[in-house]
Amino acid sequence: MQGLINLIAESEAYNAYKNAMFSLIFDLGGIIPGILLYKLIIPFERSYRWIIYLYPAMLSVRGVINGIFTGRLSTGLHLGIVKANFKNNTEYFWNLYFSMMILCAFGGCFLGPLISLATGSDAVEVSAVAISSMVLSFFMVSGVTLVVAFTAFKKGYDPDYLVYPIMSTIADILVTLSYFLVIWLIFNNGVILSMFIIFILILLWIIYIIKT
Structure with missing residues (x-):
């Protein structure tokens, strides 16, 4: 009997179940975006x-884009076409990263x-x-997504089980915060000045990425 228990504990199915249950715990945080809203x-x-x-529509579009990003990222880590670090990564990684950024802008x-209308x-x-929130949230969400994916992969966990379930909750929180920040900036400083501030922040981040 003990041997059977040990066999089950060491099985791939059990490990998959354990990883999935761990990541799904983060769904309990799904109430936080509602509170922030x-x-x-x-x-x-x-x-x-x-x-x-605009809020639920933006959450849905961002969720789809981040789902694509996490799926491609996890597959790339498994295949070795993405390195588990931010600096000196592969051409595939940077193409993926900037294509997701463009998708967010188009979504907005x-x-x-x-x-x-x-x-x-x-x-x-x-x-x-819409555009400012989508692009700003991309940089916030993608940064955390990369940290979670790279850390999980380095620790020996399967990012396929962990990254998207964890990020689905964290992304909603970050998108809500970025949405509030953009609304606050625009309603207190006007569209032109706010867009300029957000553009400068994004430009500084892109310069940092290029230098790395």
């Missing part, structure tokens, strides 16, 4: 109805006019928030 963003929604319409370009809101204002 209520505390930080709902007060703005009372004056700008489109804010609450699509969501902005769509939500403004659906709500009858200012297209420039909504598009500025």
